Amino acid sequence: MVAEAQNLKVSVWRGTGETGEFETFDVPSRESQTVLDVVSWIQQQADPTLTYRFACRVGMCGSCAMMVNGIPRWTCRTHVKKVSENNTLRIEPLRNMPVIKDLVADMDPFFDKWVSAEALHHPTSTRNDAITPVDATTPERQAADAGIECINCGICYAACDTVAGNPDYLGPAALQRAWTLLNDAKDGGRIAILDAVSGSGGCHNCHSMGSCTRYCPNELDPMSAIAGLKRETFRHALRRKRDA
Amino acid sequence: MMRPARSHPLWLAFVLHRISGLALALFLPLHFWVLAKALTAPAQLDAFLRLTDNPAVKLAEFGLVFLLAVHFFGGLRLLALELLPWPARHKTLAAAAVALAFFVSGTFFLEAI
Amino acid sequence: MLDLKLYMAQRLTALIMAPLVIGHIAVMIYAIQGGLSAAEILGRTQGSVFWFAFYGLFVLAVSVHAAIGLRVIAHEWGGLKGPALSALTWAVGLGLLIMGARAVWAVTWA
Numbered sequence A: 001m002v003a004e005a006q007n008l009k010v011s012v013w014r015g016t017g018e019t020g021e022f023e024t025f026d027v028p029s030r031e032s033q034t035v036l037d038v039v040s041w042i043q044q045q046a047d048p049t050l051t052y053r054f055a056c057r058v059g060m061c062g063s064c065a066m067m068v069n070g071i072p073r074w075t076c077r078t079h080v081k082k083v084s085e086n087n088t089l090r091i092e093p094l095r096n097m098p099v100i101k102d103l104v105a106d107m108d109p110f111f112d113k114w115v116s117a118e119a120l121h122h123p124t125s126t127r128n129d130a131i132t133p134v135d136a137t138t139p140e141r142q143a144a145d146a147g148i149e150c151i152n153c154g155i156c157y158a159a160c161d162t163v164a165g166n167p168d169y170l171g172p173a174a175l176q177r178a179w180t181l182l183n184d185a186k187d188g189g190r191i192a193i194l195d196a197v198s199g200s201g202g203c204h205n206c207h208s209m210g211s212c213t214r215y216c217p218n219e220l221d222p223m224s225a226i227a228g229l230k231r232e233t234f235r236h237a238l239r240r241k242r243d244a
Numbered sequence B: 001m002m003r004p005a006r007s008h009p010l011w012l013a014f015v016l017h018r019i020s021g022l023a024l025a026l027f028l029p030l031h032f033w034v035l036a037k038a039l040t041a042p043a044q045l046d047a048f049l050r051l052t053d054n055p056a057v058k059l060a061e062f063g064l065v066f067l068l069a070v071h072f073f074g075g076l077r078l079l080a081l082e083l084l085p086w087p088a089r090h091k092t093l094a095a096a097a098v099a100l101a102f103f104v105s106g107t108f109f110l111e112a113i
Numbered sequence C: 001m002l003d004l005k006l007y008m009a010q011r012l013t014a015l016i017m018a019p020l021v022i023g024h025i026a027v028m029i030y031a032i033q034g035g036l037s038a039a040e041i042l043g044r045t046q047g048s049v050f051w052f053a054f055y056g057l058f059v060l061a062v063s064v065h066a067a068i069g070l071r072v073i074a075h076e077w078g079g080l081k082g083p084a085l086s087a088l089t090w091a092v093g094l095g096l097l098i099m100g101a102r103a104v105w106a107v108t109w110a
Helices: A035-046 A108-116 A139-147 A155-159 A161-165 A172-182 A190-196 A211-215 A222-243 B009-040 B042-053 B055-083 B090-112 C004-031 C038-045 C049-076 C082-108
Strands: A007-014 A021-028 A065-068 A071-074 A088-092 A099-101
Touching (some): A007 A035, A139 A172, A139 A222, A190 A222, A222 B055, A222 C004, B009 B042, B009 C082, B055 B090, B055 C004
Parallel strands (some): A007 A088
């Protein structure tokens, strides 16, 4: 009723690279409005030079994540009503990443760390081999399945204070993918993964503060995945010592 | 007011663990220095220990025992979380750690006064 | 900042200290009854192989544990890195070890 008539006060980060400032827009409030709707309204009705990123609008592609009132969120699936405070919104590019322009963060460092963590497929067979059957009931497969739905949105990475304090830290997303691959019967990179996550930027920097798990829009649990890596690397190192 | 991205139980548990660890590490040199007085200047050690009859010092002692207890139980929580493949009861663990720390340091405090 | 080796050292010293901390807190609660005095403390510890081993091990473990902990804080909150960070780690570890060893020696053997 009243909400229909009231305008939203929306502060949006504007700027290129390291410099910038907030610009405030009045946006008409609507029923069932998402934060991405608000950003799109500003770009279409108020200022066509506003730069932001989105694609699917249904929470599958992971490209529209931004900081909304200080918290990283997938804006296409975030209702304004749930996150606005006194009809105000503050929208910024994702934390812990360089800014390209306005609301667009440079995700290169984020994805480079996936590669550094060996969070990529290590094939075990060729097209001429029979397909390896996957047994969905094993604990390893269940551990892999628990983290498989990551959409690479970068929200956990933006939420992580360890990344903020330690720029070399690989971060929750890359480490969680490393953990799912470690548990994947079709992945042959076990030693490579364990070594990759044991370096000075590796999984052992995690302080289990759990912001990744708290803010993951797909309700995944990177913190526990990283705990799994710590356990596995620890065990592997003890075994290596014993066999040496 | 804009909320910080971190005000949730596990982040608070992390901060408590870090602050208590930092404070204990800074306290240790003083602790060692005073005890070494037993070797170099026994009279001074006794004079220092008499300070502990002061209520303000008792309160500070309680603080130290609390820091130790909080770091101890917080550490056990982390070890359990990392070394045992436990399900997600992290918040309960965090709360239990603080509760136990209060219990242990409270016992110390009641004995002290 | 914390690779596997430092992490293992941190967790293993934590495991070593877990029973020692319980013992230490129990001793504190017991010792403060009726006030503290140098004579009381030394009467308990002087010449005791048990307390020498107990607190000797404690000092060794805490030196490693605190050095690694402060290293992480200095990096994450202080921005320290490279050789300066390594120097700090070693200085804290060795400093605590020397001071602690001296304290243990003073109350048990000297």
